[in-house]
Amino acid sequence: LFAGPVDFVKGVVAMSGLPPADRAEVCFAGRSNVGKSSLINALTGRKALARASNTPGRTQEINYFALGDSHYLVDLPGYGYANAPLPKVAAWQALLKQYLSGRVTLRRAFVLIDARHGIKEVDEEILSLLDSAAVTFQCVLTKADKVKAKDREAVLTQVRGKLAKHPAAFPEIILTSSEKGDGLATLRATIASVG
Numbered sequence: 131l132f133a134g135p136v137d138f139v140k141g142v143v144a145m146s147g148l149p150p151a152d153r154a155e156v157c158f159a160g161r162s163n164v165g166k167s168s169l170i171n172a173l174t175g176r177k178a179l180a181r182a183s184n185t186p187g188r189t190q191e192i193n194y195f196a197l198g199d200s201h202y203l204v205d206l207p208g209y210g211y212a213n214a215p216l217p218k219v220a221a222w223q224a225l226l227k228q229y230l231s232g233r234v235t236l237r238r239a240f241v242l243i244d245a246r247h248g249i250k251e252v253d254e255e256i257l258s259l260l261d262s263a264a265v266t267f268q269c270v271l272t273k274a275d276k277v278k279a280k281d282r283e284a285v286l287t288q289v290r291g292k293l294a295k296h297p298a299a300f301p302e303i304i305l306t307s308s309e310k311g312d313g314l315a316t317l318r319a320t321i322a323s324v325g
């Protein structure tokens with residue numbers, strides 16, 4: 131799935147702008163600045179396919195990428211704090227929720243969690259929304275390079291404990307680093323297995 135070209139398809143600002151629901155898709159959701167866009171670049175080996183930056187609120191549209199002609203990979207705006215005008219933030223957060231609960235071809239939501247912080251209250255709200263919508267989700271820990279090996283188990287334990295309360299959670303957790311490459315092969319294979 132990642133061997134061929136990965137192309138940017140479009141940026142979407144309203145549900146009416148979504149591409150035809152004619153293939154499987156997976157999305158990356160998570161707090162602003164958690165590393166969603168960076169992970170898409172790392173997975174595809176393209177430095178600037180998705181725009182990443184240190185400013186929370188960088189991605190403001192639902193960005194569609196085509197993996198061959200069988201899957202879409204979707205980069206979402208973040209939730210939680212964003213460095214952008216409030217009405218704008220409110221609009222994209224509403225769209226994000228509509229997308230997560232109403233996209234029929236969404237096969238799995240990958241919810242990215244900063245490996246330094248674990249699952250926070252603002253993540254719980256999204257996880258509950260995915261439960262209600264019966265969208266299977268899987269947690270991906272990001273920025274593993276910022277956490278010492280000896281501290282990783284504690285975060286995994288916290289995340290495992292919280293996931294146990296969510297019926298839509300897929301139990302396996304993937305630890306990644308876009309900087310160092312940890313977990314990328316596993317995540318690629320997981321995405322490819324979601325049909």
Ligand code: GTP
Pocket residue numbers: 160161162163164165166167168169181182183184185186187188189190206207208209272273274275276306307308309310
């Ligand atoms: P929004 O679009 O604002 O929601 O953010 P995002 O989740 O797309 O985050 P983005 O990919 O733009 O990355 C945010 C910041 O984290 C950037 O400064 C990245 O360089 C940094 N970052 C992302 N992934 C990693 C990683 O694996 N390791 C380290 N050390 N930094 C990372």
Ligand code: MG
Pocket residue numbers: 166167168181182188189205206207208
């Ligand atoms: Mg982004």
